[in-house]
Amino acid sequence: xxxxxxxxxxxxxxxxxxxxxxxxxxxxxxxxxxxxxxxxxxxxxxxxxxxxxxxxxxxxxxxxxxxxxxxxxxxxxxxxxxxxxxxxxxxxxxxxxxxxxxxxxxxxxxxxxxxxxxxxxxxxxxxxxxxxxxxxxxxxxxxxxxxxxxxxxxxxxxxxxxxxxxxxxxxxxxxxxxxxxxxxxxxxxxxxxxxxxxxxxxxxxxxxxxxxxxxxxxxxxxxxxxxxxxxxxxxxxxxxxxxxxxxxxxxxxxxxxxxxxxxxxxxxxxxxxxxxxxxxxxxxxxxxxxxxxxxxxxxxxxxxxxxxxxxxxxxxxxxxxxxxxxxxxxxxxxxxxxxxxxxxxxxxxxxxxxxxxxxxxxxxxxxxxxxxxxxxxxxxxxxxxxxxxxxxxxxxxxxxxxxxxxxxxxxxxxxxxxxxxxxxxxxxxxxxxxxxxxxxxxxxxxxxxxxxxxxxxxxx
Numbered sequence: 001x002x003x004x005x006x007x008x009x010x011x012x013x014x015x016x017x018x019x020x021x022x023x024x025x026x027x028x029x030x031x032x033x034x035x036x037x038x039x040x041x042x043x044x045x046x047x048x049x050x051x052x053x054x055x056x057x058x059x060x061x062x063x064x065x066x067x068x069x070x071x072x073x074x075x076x077x078x079x080x081x082x083x084x085x086x087x088x089x090x091x092x093x094x095x096x097x098x099x100x101x102x103x104x105x106x107x108x109x110x111x112x113x114x115x116x117x118x119x120x121x122x123x124x125x126x127x128x129x130x131x132x133x134x135x136x137x138x139x140x141x142x143x144x145x146x147x148x149x150x151x152x153x154x155x156x157x158x159x160x161x162x163x164x165x166x167x168x169x170x171x172x173x174x175x176x177x178x179x180x181x182x183x184x185x186x187x188x189x190x191x192x193x194x195x196x197x198x199x200x201x202x203x204x205x206x207x208x209x210x211x212x213x214x215x216x217x218x219x220x221x222x223x224x225x226x227x228x229x230x231x232x233x234x235x236x237x238x239x240x241x242x243x244x245x246x247x248x249x250x251x252x253x254x255x256x257x258x259x260x261x262x263x264x265x266x267x268x269x270x271x272x273x274x275x276x277x278x279x280x281x282x283x284x285x286x287x288x289x290x291x292x293x294x295x296x297x298x299x300x301x302x303x304x305x306x307x308x309x310x311x312x313x314x315x316x317x318x319x320x321x322x323x324x325x326x327x328x329x330x331x332x333x334x335x336x337x338x339x340x341x342x343x344x345x346x347x348x349x350x351x352x353x354x355x356x357x358x359x360x361x362x363x364x365x366x367x368x369x370x371x372x373x374x375x376x377x378x379x380x381x382x383x384x385x386x387x388x389x390x391x392x393x394x395x396x397x398x399x400x401x402x403x404x405x406x407x408x409x410x411x412x413x414x415x416x417x418x419x420x421x422x423x424x425x426x427x428x429x430x431x432x433x434x435x436x437x438x439x440x441x442x443x444x445x446x447x448x449x450x451x452x453x454x455x456x457x458x459x460x
Contacts, residue, residue, distance in 0.1 A: 053364045057357060058390050064354045065397045071235035077298045078193040080186065088118045088171035089192055090254075094161035095179035096126040099135060102179045106139035106147060109177065112188045119188070121147045122165045127155030132179075157441075158247070159278040163265045169254060176279075178248045181301045182210060191251045191299035201256035201291025202283055203299070204233055204242050205249030210302035217312050219410070220417040221305045226406070227398035227414070233295040239347030240292035241340065243330070243355070244280045249301035252282065253291070260285045269325045275439045277322020284330050287348065290339025313428060318441065320359065320432035327356050362426040363433070391418040 095102040125133040140147040209222040236242040267274040306312040395418030403411035
C-alpha cells in the first residue's frame with residue numbers, strides 16, 4: 001500500500017487535499033450560477049461558442065470513461081497454463097546505457113516460474129557508451145546458458161535492437177521487456193496465456209511504477225498507470241483491440257509480426273524515420289492485419305518514470321508525438337475494410353476517436369481561456385474555476401477505482417493529477433501537434449534509478 005511507503009507526511013497531506021476537494025465541490029454550484037449570470041450580462045455568442053466545445057468534450061469524455069469502467073468490470077485475465085503446456089518463449093531485452101540496471105532486469109527474468117527449457121532470454125547491448133555490456137555478460141555467466149548476449153557495435157535505436165532480437169529468436173512467442181523493468185515471478189507465464197487463442201497476435205502486460213518514493217510525479221503516474229492499464233486496456237481487451245502494447249512488458253506471436261517486420265523498422269512519418277513509439281506501431285500493424293491484441297492484468301512489471309518536471313515532460317512529449325502519428329496511421333484503415341470482427345472494429349473506432357479528442361481538447365481550451373482573459377476578465381476567474389471542477393469530476397472515476405483496489409487515502413492523487421494535468425501538462429498536446437515530426441527519444445539517459453536486488457560486480 002502506498003501509504004506504508006510514504007509515511008505520515010503523505011497521510012496528512014492526503015487528508016488536507018481531501019478537505020480542499022470537498023470545499024471545491026460544495027462551492028461549485030454557486031460559482032457556476034455566478035459565471036452564468038455574468039455571461040448573460042457581458043457575454044456574446046462568441047463566448048458560448050468557445051465554451052460549448054469544452055462542455056461537449058467533457059460530457060463525451062465522462063460517457064467514455066463510464067463505458068470503459070463497465071467493460072473493465074466485466075474483464076477477466078486468461079488463466080495461465082500448466083508448466084508442461086506453456087509454449088516456448090523468447091524474451092528480448094534491448095539496453096542502451098543502462099549500466100547495472102540491465103542486470104537487475106535480467107535477474108528478475110531468471111527468477112520467473114517458467115520452464116527453463118522453454119525460456120530463451122536475448123539481452124542486446126545497443127552500442128552503449130557505459131558498462132552495460134559488462135553487466136549483460138555478468139548476468140549471462142550466472143544464467144546457466146539461459147541468456148544469449150548480443151553486442152551491437154553501433155547504437156541503432158531501440159526499434160533496431162528489437163528487430164535484431166526478433167530475427168534471432170528461436171521461439172514462436174516473443175516477449176519484449178525494457179531494460180529498466182522488473183517483472184513479477186509469474187509475469188511471463190501469465191503474459192503468454194492468451195496466445196492459446198490463435199487469433200491473438202499481441203498481449204499487453206500490466207505496468208506499475210517502482211520509484212514511488214522519489215516524489216509526487218511517480219505517485220500520480222502510478223494512479224495514471226493503474227487507470228490506463230487496469231481500466232482502459234481492460235476495456236479495450238474485451239473488444240480485442242488494445243491500441244498499445246507497452247515496451248516495458250508485452251508479448252507477440254512471431255509468425256504474425258515477422259512478415260511486417262521490415263515495414264515496422266523502416267516506417268516514416270512526414271518524411272522522418274519513426275524512431276519512437278515502436279510499441280504503438282507494432283500493435284497497429286497487428287490489428288490492421290486482423291489479429292486481436294489483448295491485455296493481461298496479472299502479468300505485472302515495474303518501471304521507473306522521471307521524478308522531476310523537465311524529464312517528465314520529455315517523456316510525455318515522446319509518448320504524445322508517437323500517439324499522434326499512430327492515430328493518423330490507424331485512422332486511415334480503422335474506418336475502412338480490414339479483417340477484425342465487427343465488434344472489435346467498432347470498438348477500435350470508438351477508442352481511436354476518444355484518443356483523438358483527448359489530444360485535441362487543449363486546442364479549444366487555450367484559445368477560449370485567452371479570449372475570456374482579454375475580453376471578459378470579469379468572467380475569467382469563474383470560467384477557470386468551472387474548468388477545475390470539471391477536471392475534478394473527470395478524476396473521480398480513477399480515484400474511486402484506486403480507492404477500491406488500493407488505498408482510499410492515496411486515491412486523492414487522482415484528483416491532484418487531473419488538475420496538475422490541466423495547468424502543467426495540457427500544453428504538451430498542443431506542442432506535440434506542432435512538433436510531431438520530432439522523433440528524438442529525449443530521455444534515453446535517465447539517472448537516479450533505484451536497484452532492488454544486490455548484483456555482483458562485473459568482471460569483464
